Amino acid sequence: MVGGNHMKVKTSIGEKIFTFFNTLLMLLLMVIMLYPFLYVVFASFSESNQLIQHSGFLMHPLGFSLDSYIAVFENRLIMSGYGNTIINLAIALVLNISLTSLGAYALSRKNFMLRRPIMLLITFTMFFSGGLIPDYLLIRALGLYNTRFALIIPSAISAYNLILMRTSFENIPDSMFESAKLDGANDFTILLKIIIPISMPVVAVMILFYGVTQWNSWFSAYIYLKDRALWPLQLVLREILIANNLDNMTTSADNLDKAALAESIKYATIMVATLPILFVYPSLQKYFVKGVMIGAVKG
Amino acid sequence: MQINKSNAVNTIAKKPSYFTRLKKDYKQNKYLYFMLIPVVAYFLIFYYQPMYGVQIAFKNYSFKYGIWGSPWVGLKHFKGFFDSYYFFRLLRNTLTLSLNDLVWGFPAPILLALLINEIRNNSFKRIVQSVTYLPHFISLIVVCGMLKDFFSLNGLVNNIIQQFGGEPIQFFIKADMFMPIYVGSNVWQQLGWGTIIYLSALTGIDPELYEAARMDGANKFRQIINITLPGIMSTIIILFILRTGKILTVGSEKVLLLYNPTIYEKADVISTFVYRKGLEESNYSYAATVGLFNSVINFILLIAVNNLSKKYTENSLW
Numbered sequence: 022m023v024g025g026n027h028m029k030v031k032t033s034i035g036e037k038i039f040t041f042f043n044t045l046l047m048l049l050l051m052v053i054m055l056y057p058f059l060y061v062v063f064a065s066f067s068e069s070n071q072l073i074q075h076s077g078f079l080m081h082p083l084g085f086s087l088d089s090y091i092a093v094f095e096n097r098l099i100m101s102g103y104g105n106t107i108i109n110l111a112i113a114l115v116l117n118i119s120l121t122s123l124g125a126y127a128l129s130r131k132n133f134m135l136r137r138p139i140m141l142l143i144t145f146t147m148f149f150s151g152g153l154i155p156d157y158l159l160i161r162a163l164g165l166y167n168t169r170f171a172l173i174i175p176s177a178i179s180a181y182n183l184i185l186m187r188t189s190f191e192n193i194p195d196s197m198f199e200s201a202k203l204d205g206a207n208d209f210t211i212l213l214k215i216i217i218p219i220s221m222p223v224v225a226v227m228i229l230f231y232g233v234t235q236w237n238s239w240f241s242a243y244i245y246l247k248d249r250a251l252w253p254l255q256l257v258l259r260e261i262l263i264a265n266n267l268d269n270m271t272t273s274a275d276n277l278d279k280a281a282l283a284e285s286i287k288y289a290t291i292m293v294a295t296l297p298i299l300f301v302y303p304s305l306q307k308y309f310v311k312g313v314m315i316g317a318v319k320g
Numbered sequence: 321m322q323i324n325k326s327n328a329v330n331t332i333a334k335k336p337s338y339f340t341r342l343k344k345d346y347k348q349n350k351y352l353y354f355m356l357i358p359v360v361a362y363f364l365i366f367y368y369q370p371m372y373g374v375q376i377a378f379k380n381y382s383f384k385y386g387i388w389g390s391p392w393v394g395l396k397h398f399k400g401f402f403d404s405y406y407f408f409r410l411l412r413n414t415l416t417l418s419l420n421d422l423v424w425g426f427p428a429p430i431l432l433a434l435l436i437n438e439i440r441n442n443s444f445k446r447i448v449q450s451v452t453y454l455p456h457f458i459s460l461i462v463v464c465g466m467l468k469d470f471f472s473l474n475g476l477v478n479n480i481i482q483q484f485g486g487e488p489i490q491f492f493i494k495a496d497m498f499m500p501i502y503v504g505s506n507v508w509q510q511l512g513w514g515t516i517i518y519l520s521a522l523t524g525i526d527p528e529l530y531e532a533a534r535m536d537g538a539n540k541f542r543q544i545i546n547i548t549l550p551g552i553m554s555t556i557i558i559l560f561i562l563r564t565g566k567i568l569t570v571g572s573e574k575v576l577l578l579y580n581p582t583i584y585e586k587a588d589v590i591s592t593f594v595y596r597k598g599l600e601e602s603n604y605s606y607a608a609t610v611g612l613f614n615s616v617i618n619f620i621l622l623i624a625v626n627n628l629s630k631k632y633t634e635n636s637l638w
Contacts, residue, residue, distance in 0.1 A: 039540060043435055044444070050432075053449045054512065057466055058454075060476065076479040124359035127352040134345035139356060143363055148565065149619050153572070153591070154598045157368055158387070166534025175366050178359065208351035237459035238574050244599055255461045262465025264578050276620050287469065290462030291462050306450055313516045 050066050058295075065089055069281040080134055082300060088282065089289035096169050099290065102257035105169065109253055110235050113173045117231040118224065119225055123187035126212045130198075147180045160245055171245035172238065172253065189223040190216060221261035226312035236298065254294055261290050377609040390605075397609035403416055405595060410610075414589040417570045420503045428507055428562060429514030430556060434544060436515060437522050449519075452512025464577040467505055468492070492578070495586035502578065502587075517559065525551035557635040565622030568614055590614045 060079050064072055068084035075083055093099055110174065124143075128136055150156075156175070165171040201211045217224065239255035246252060336344070362449060372387070377397060379390040401407055432452070439445040455463070471491040478488040484514055491497045529547045536545065550580045572591035579587035598607030622637075630636040 038439070039438070043438055046435065046443075047439070049450045051448060053508070054451050054455060057470070060470075061466065076474070077483060078476070078480075078607075120358055121363065123355040125353040127359070130349065130352055133349050133352050135353075135356070139360060142360070146363060146367040148614055148622055149371070150367065152608060152615055153372045153594050154604050154608040154611055155370035155376070156366075157372035157599060158373055158376075158381075158604065159366070162386075163365075177366075178362050180363075183359075208349075208355065212355075215498060218401065233457060235462075237461070238458075239461055240576075244595075255459055256459045258459070258465065259577070262461060263468060287465070291465060295458060295462055298459075299454075302454065302457060303450065308455065309453070310516055313513075314520050 043252075050090050058299075061288050061291050064285060065292045067285060069285040070278070072285055073281040086285075089285040090293070092282065092286050093289045098249065098252070098257050098260070099254070099293070102252050102254035106236060106254040109169055109172055110232060112169075113176070113235045114228060114231060116173060116177050118227055121186055121227060121231075122212065122217065122224075124178065125190050126185050126208070126216060128183075129187045129190035130208075131191075131195075137303065142237060143180050143183065153182050157244065166245055167247050167251070169246075169251055172235075172241045175241070176234070176238075179231070179234075182227055185229060185312060186220075186223055187279075189220060189315055193219070222311060223315065225305075225308045226315070229308055230312055233298070258290060258294050263289060337433065352473075374608055374612050374615075376605050379605055381605040381608070393605075397606050398613070400606065403611055406588075408592045409585070410588060410593050413586060414568055414570050415497060416586075417502055417575075417589060418567050420499055421506055421570075422563060422567070424503055425507050425510060425514075426560065428511050430518055430552075431519035432511060433515040433522065433552075434548060437520060437548070438494065438540075449515075452515070454512070455509045456513035460573055460592045463505060463509060466575065467501060467578065471501060492580065493582050495583040497585050498579065498587040502574065517555060521552040521555040522548065527587075554633075554635050557629055557633055558637065561622070561625050561629055561635070561637055562600065564625040565618060567621055568617050 063079040063082045066082035066085055066087070067075075067079070069088065070084045127133065128140055128143075130136065131273035160166055160171050160175065165174065168172060197215060198211060201215055207215070239253070239259055242251075242253050242256045243259070246256070345357060376387055376390065378392055378394060379387075380393050381387070381390045385391075408447045436448060438444060439448065472478070473488055473490060477491070482488055489497065491501060525547065528541055529551075533543050533547060568590070570589040570591060572589070572595050575589055575592050576595065579592070591614070594611045594614075597603045597610065626637050
């Protein structure tokens with residue numbers, strides 16, 4: 022009895038020490054994950070003259086100025102990039118969701134004879150591909166070069182997402198399909214009227230996965246779009262953040278101010294491009310996690 | 321015996337041919353066939369056509385003659401690539417980046433998942449998860465933009481180095497600094513997100529196992545070694561197989577955004593080389609050769625590791 026009690030106390034002290042250090046470590050980790058964003062937030066609202074003279078960590082904005090944000094919103098390239106991304110996103114999502122659910126539905130039907138061979142055809146593409154150059158030549162041959170469809174059609178279906186949606190459809194009881202069939206409904210009607218309405222969580226996961234990919238993608242645009250008017254937001258960002266091309270950003274002001282403003286414009290640009298994601302992220306996080314979980318069931 | 325034999329013959333004769341069964345299936349599942357037309361067409365056009373197109377690796381491709389019409393040159397491009405100065409450099413850089421990424425990036429989420437799993441306060445746990453998942457959603461351009469800014473000569477990192485009395489480092493001109501920046505930022509981006517799959521595997525472990533271990537006086541560390549790790553081992557192995565299949569794949573995107581000609585010696589990888597040769601210098605056949613070499617090696621690696629795992633651990637992708 023006494024020995025048992027003694028042991029309990031002993032482990033709980035060990036556990037307390039562990040919990041303390043674990044909490045400390047987690048707090049440190051969160052600082053490492055968040056501070057880069059906080060720095061960008063503070064820098065974007067800072068007076069550009071003060072910012073350029075400052076060195077080291079920022080714990081608050083230096084002064085307060087919205088000049089960099091005004092410059093961002095007055096910039097035509099950024100605004101057209103925003104517009105293009107939204108247009109592309111809308112078209113792509115319609116295509117992504119409809120094609121993926123068609124494929125997922127058909128391949129989830131167990132009595133369908135071509136189920137296995139077509140799954141094999143699709144799964145193989147996850148492990149082997151022709152590569153960049155044949156892809157590029159194909160886009161040119163199809164006449165998609167320098168059109169916004171080069172960013173939309175080639176990524177219409179992701180094999181991974183299709184398998185994920187199929188797994189979720191497979192978990193719907195067969196009786197639902199059979200009773201609808203007995204009522205004379207065909208597969209299109211079943212998919213549209215029964216399966217999609219009860220699968221809204223997985224549809225949400227699809228919209229998020231495809232949506233974030235499209236929002237963040239830049240490489241296709243980089244190799245397929247010569248026309249700046251078609252550039253999506255990320256490619257415009259690349260020009261500003263990576264290629265350091267701010268020439269057309271700053272209009273008035275003398276050279277020193279110009280250099281200073283250019284620095285803070287960078288931060289404001291990051292904010293403007295990232296805010297939509299940060300904004301929807303907290304409320305949608307559970308859907309993302311759910312998506313990874315469904316995928317994990319099948320490995 | 322006699323009867324059995326004739327029965328067997330009968331069933332063979334009765335079994336309809338593949339084509340007849342297909343016809344019957346089509347009658348039964350007509351709409352499924354219609355549904356799959358655009359899907360199969362998509363995969364044929366955007367995945368299998370490029371696999372057919374990869375034959376330009378054995379040809380001298382020109383726009384004028386197209387994929388089919390361009391003249392065959394056999395293994396000329398392969399020989400050219402293997403004999404070139406770049407072959408060794410690309411292989412070394414690709415392996416260096418990807419092996420370091422594996423060594424640092426693979427165990428980190430497992431470790432973090434184990435630590436998150438030990439957090440008893442549920443709301444603190446949720447906050448830790450939300451915060452660590454966040455970098456996964458930030459676009460690569462923004463991540464690289466921040467890296468370029470923080471590691472620039474007057475950037476945050478050099479400010480701190482100078483405050484501690486160090487000399488500022490030109491991170492993006494020093495070739496040896498490329499790998500740590502690349503790998504470190506990868507870990508930062510993927511650490512939290514990578515825990516999800518392990519955390520979900522951890523929920524599948526029977527709590528009674530821990531109860532029994534505690535009765536036996538096993539401490540936390542022993543519990544992790546004897547219960548937790550074995551419980552998620554199959555997840556770890558499957559993810560490891562998938563990762564090994566990509567050991568010779570270093571995506572071009574992040575490297576393209578971070579490197580510059582002064583550090584090609586350490587930063588140029590196979591995929592970025594394919595990009596420059598093919599799309600900047602229009603040397604399509606040569607670039608396709610390098611790309612094909614890469615795909616084939618990756619595929620062989622994946623199959624080899626998967627077979628090894630099947631043999632020794634009974635875990636397999638297919």
